[in-house]
Amino acid sequence: MPDAFTGPVAAEIEQRLRVALAPTRLAVTNDSDRHRGHAGHDGSGESHFTVEIESPAFTGKSRLERQRAVNAALGDLLRERIHALAIRAKAPSE
Known part of the structure; x- marks a missing residue:
């Protein structure tokens, strides 16, 4: 199950994508807890993410x-x- 925690990295991802791509739908999911103990898991709790984004861009x-x-x-x-x-990533018509 994805981690519901939203920390500074997740917030920065969301902010940057909103500014750059003006999405009509955006979900940033922190998957870091699912990777605990794996390579790349840095212990910060914010190293692995899924972005679901819909934008006219x-x-x-x-x-x-x-x-x-x-x-x-x-x-x-x-x-x-x-x-x-x-x-x-998808366009609104998809």
């Missing part, structure tokens, strides 16, 4: 282009604070 974009847009919005968080990120 994804209309006509491929899956790869959508993931790149999410990654670009998160920038340094992916390099410094997030070990794993699952992305489910």
Whole structure:
């Protein structure tokens, strides 16, 4: 079961995605507790996430282009604070 805890990294993910992609729907789930003891689990409780995002910005974009847009919005968080990120991105018409 996903961790309901929302800490500073999850809040920063949500804020950056709202600014960059103006989603019509956004859910950020902290999956870190499911990875306790695995590589990349840093003990912070905020290392693994799932993002479900729906945005008009994804209309006509491929899956790869959508993931790149999410990654670009998160920038340094992916390099410094997030070990794993699952992305489910779609356009409103899907």
